[in-house]
Amino acid sequence: MIERAPKTFYEELEAGRIVGTKCNDCGEYTFPPMTACRHCRSRDLEFTEMSGEGTLHYYSSTMMPSKRFADEDRMAYGMVELAEGPYFFTKIEGVEFASTDQIREGNEELPIDVRGKPEEVAGKTVLVFERA
Ligand SMILES: [Zn+2]
Known part of the structure; x- marks a missing residue:
């Protein structure tokens, strides 16, 4: 608290x-x-x-990013279930997403443990998750 x-x-x-x-x-x-x-x-x-620990249940990539993220490198994003219960949708690191085959194979490995960390994305500090 x-x-x-x-x-x-x-x-x-x-x-x-x-x-x-x-x-x-x-x-x-x-x-x-x-x-x-x-x-x-x-x-x-x-x-x-919050603990920053979670479970990744699904991910994809920004093949067609919105205008705000157009200048960013392509990234993976996905749905994380936080250890405390809430679900959070954000950037994911440490997963393969260069092709649709990699994304499909990566999703077949899920769920995996992930850990949250602050990171600057499109000029703002946001919570992203990486493979634990
Ligand atoms: Zn309540």
Whole structure:
């Protein structure tokens, strides 16, 4: 549990902390942090540092990136189930994605353990996951 109120989610991330919220009514975690619990809508929440550990369930690649990511190198992105329960969709490192065959074969290996880390993507520090 974090005693003080965190700065913004992104400021915490830049400092290396992955912050979510834990519900004092149902005990579930919400990530990224929101003002209400994603399970029971309670607003009795506390900010908490997340483990950064998760499981990758699916990934693909940015073959046709949106305008905002057009200048970025092609990257893999996928769906991570955080150890605390929430699902998060983000950039994935340490997986093969140069061809559709590699992506298909990589997905056949899933689920795999992944670990979160802050990284700058398209000019903003975001949470990405890499093979643990
Ligand atoms: Zn709740």
